[in-house]
Amino acid sequence: MLKSVWTSWRPVFTVAEMTLRQTVMDSFIIFTVLVQPLLIAVMALWMLRDKGSDIAVFVVVGSGMTGLWSSLLFVCGNSINVERWSGTLETLVGLPTPLEVIVFGKNLANVFQSLVSMVASYMLAAFLFGYPLHLAQPLLFGVSLVLTVLAFISFGLIVAPIFVMNPSVQQWQNAMEFPVYILSGFLFPIALLPGWTTPLSYLLPPYWAARALHATSSGGGSLQEVLFAWGMLLLFSLIDLLIASRLFKLMLVKARIDATLNME
Amino acid sequence: MSAIEVRNLRRVYRTTVGVLRRSVKEVVAVEDITFDVSPGELFGLLGPNGAGKTTTVKVLATLLIPTAGSASVMGHDVVSGGDEVRKRIGFIFGGERGLYWRLSGIDNLRYFGSLYHVDPDVVKQRIPYLLELVGLKGRGNERVEGYSRGMKQRLHVARTLLHDPEVLFLDEPTIGLDPVGAREFRQVIRDLQAEKKTILLTTHYMFEADALCQRVGVINHGHIVALDSPAGLKQNVQDLSVVELEMFGVPEEVIERIRRQPFVDSVAVENRDQRQVLLVHSLRGSEAVPDLMASLNDVRVGRVLVREPTLEDAYVRLVGGES
Numbered sequence: 001m002l003k004s005v006w007t008s009w010r011p012v013f014t015v016a017e018m019t020l021r022q023t024v025m026d027s028f029i030i031f032t033v034l035v036q037p038l039l040i041a042v043m044a045l046w047m048l049r050d051k052g053s054d055i056a057v058f059v060v061v062g063s064g065m066t067g068l069w070s071s072l073l074f075v076c077g078n079s080i081n082v083e084r085w086s087g088t089l090e091t092l093v094g095l096p097t098p099l100e101v102i103v104f105g106k107n108l109a110n111v112f113q114s115l116v117s118m119v120a121s122y123m124l125a126a127f128l129f130g131y132p133l134h135l136a137q138p139l140l141f142g143v144s145l146v147l148t149v150l151a152f153i154s155f156g157l158i159v160a161p162i163f164v165m166n167p168s169v170q171q172w173q174n175a176m177e178f179p180v181y182i183l184s185g186f187l188f189p190i191a192l193l194p195g196w197t198t199p200l201s202y203l204l205p206p207y208w209a210a211r212a213l214h215a216t217s218s219g220g221g222s223l224q225e226v227l228f229a230w231g232m233l234l235l236f237s238l239i240d241l242l243i244a245s246r247l248f249k250l251m252l253v254k255a256r257i258d259a260t261l262n263m264e
Numbered sequence: 265m266s267a268i269e270v271r272n273l274r275r276v277y278r279t280t281v282g283v284l285r286r287s288v289k290e291v292v293a294v295e296d297i298t299f300d301v302s303p304g305e306l307f308g309l310l311g312p313n314g315a316g317k318t319t320t321v322k323v324l325a326t327l328l329i330p331t332a333g334s335a336s337v338m339g340h341d342v343v344s345g346g347d348e349v350r351k352r353i354g355f356i357f358g359g360e361r362g363l364y365w366r367l368s369g370i371d372n373l374r375y376f377g378s379l380y381h382v383d384p385d386v387v388k389q390r391i392p393y394l395l396e397l398v399g400l401k402g403r404g405n406e407r408v409e410g411y412s413r414g415m416k417q418r419l420h421v422a423r424t425l426l427h428d429p430e431v432l433f434l435d436e437p438t439i440g441l442d443p444v445g446a447r448e449f450r451q452v453i454r455d456l457q458a459e460k461k462t463i464l465l466t467t468h469y470m471f472e473a474d475a476l477c478q479r480v481g482v483i484n485h486g487h488i489v490a491l492d493s494p495a496g497l498k499q500n501v502q503d504l505s506v507v508e509l510e511m512f513g514v515p516e517e518v519i520e521r522i523r524r525q526p527f528v529d530s531v532a533v534e535n536r537d538q539r540q541v542l543l544v545h546s547l548r549g550s551e552a553v554p555d556l557m558a559s560l561n562d563v564r565v566g567r568v569l570v571r572e573p574t575l576e577d578a579y580v581r582l583v584g585g586e587s
Contacts, residue, residue: 253329
């Protein structure tokens with residue numbers, strides 16, 4: 001049983017490993033997942049330096065999440081297009097492993113890489129600004145992080161085929177970055193925003209991820225609230241995976257009809 | 265049961281043209297193709313550029329959906345049974361793309377081995393064997409970006425043999441290889457044939473098809489215009505002899521004049537550096553040479569050779585000198 005589970009998941013981990021090997025020194029990815037979140041963390045820690053050390057963990061987790069979202073948008077979102085541009089998509093589509101499994105593995109690598117920014121922000125806050133950092137509920141934070149990773153990977157599986165099928169949507173890629181930082185409450189609570197924006201936040205998986213991570217790292221929320229956020233993350237992951245499965249089928253049929261698997 | 269079965273295959277590409285007034289333009293790549301390939305057979309598809317060879321291979325490799333007709337591999341339809349087809353096939357499209365250049369050759373093979381669902385222990389055992397088979401022994405740990413074009417193509421071959429597929433599609437696999445590399449590659453194809461793999465090979469090189477294929481289908485304008493063994497195809501031109509005239513700067517009107525001669529079946533021109541070689545297919549053999557020389561007027565003529573027709577001559581006759 002375990003062997004069969006491992007066998008079916010092995011391609012995912014091989015893809016993740018090879019993706020990390022290729023992108024570890026990629027300057028665009030380093031900027032997206034490390035430099036930009038660190039700049040955000042420095043600015044936020046500087047602006048909030050009079051608010052006390054409690055805010056530091058919030059900023060560290062929040063800036064790490066900005067890296068996660070940017071990575072999802074720019075790296076996971078382009079994960080199919082990149083294969084097409086480099087001429088490998090045709091080879092991948094002709095393999096027995098479904099393309100969505102391959103993209104899942106690529107997204108796993110990208111999301112894992114983004115978590116580095118959270119660790120980097122943590123070290124920055126601890127050593128540069130001298131904040132005493134500790135996680136309020138480390139175990140619950142760990143579970144929240146795993147569910148966040150799953151939710152981001154699943155959301156990335158929707159974004160990638162949409163960007164392939166609708167290049168016009170991809171033109172809005174840059175415009176989608178900061179609104180989600182704000183609507184998801186990465187760096188400040190959404191209670192500070194106008195009331196009409198709240199339903200929009202509820203529709204975003206990153207909002208529930210931010211809620212679970214902030215509550216378990218800063219200790220600001222009850223267990224019930226954390227469990228509810230977990231439930232929403234799982235629900236969104238499930239819905240996203242179902243939608244993604246349909247989108248991949250549609251995209252591949254369209255690409256096989258329009259002969260767009262190859263850029264040549 | 266045939267290993268590959270193609271029935272009345274038709275494939276049309278649709279593109280939109282224009283900015284304000286957009287209109288759909290249709291290009292028929294494959295009009296109506298029917299053929300079978302038996303298990304263990306090495307079948308060649310020959311044809312000029314744009315004849316529909318690559319389109320046919322891509323349909324069989326499940327990368328394109330046919331507009332009409334059907335195709336199946338090992339009994340599985342390429343559209344409804346695509347998953348089953350993909351487990352059983354390997355394919356190479358000529359060129360350097362399709363590999364991960366930032367990874368080493370070995371990492372590329374590990375990656376694709378996993379995606380072909382090959383057990384990692386088996387992949388580990390097969391990699392040294394395959395690297396040796398394709399002549400990349402000792403180079404596997406280098407990044408692919410440092411490989412020559414020929415090395416990349418050889419890595420493609422290793423990649424496609426990882427899962428020991430039953431059917432192989434090789435689309436112009438020797439294009440761009442140096443003569444030694446191409447000869448080594450042909451030996452690899454012979455070895456695969458000896459292992460009773462079913463192989464569909466497309467190539468521009470007639471001698472390659474002649475030397476390797478058991479049967480050849482000549483494809484032109486999306487139709488199969490001839491389908492036979494290389495010897496059978498050559499029979500079609502047994503009544504002809506080929507006169508090769510090496511010339512320098514032959515005008516178009518002279519070629520037309522030769523083409524109009526009653527004893528000339530067809531004329532093709534090959535450009536070789538500064539020279540042109542006129543390949544004149546004639547029913548009169550060496551007796552045609554004096555008349556041909558008379559038609560040339562003042563054109564400078566080098567070597568003149570009369571020879572038996574080859575598969576290439578049969579091909580030229582079939583496609584009307586388009587290649």
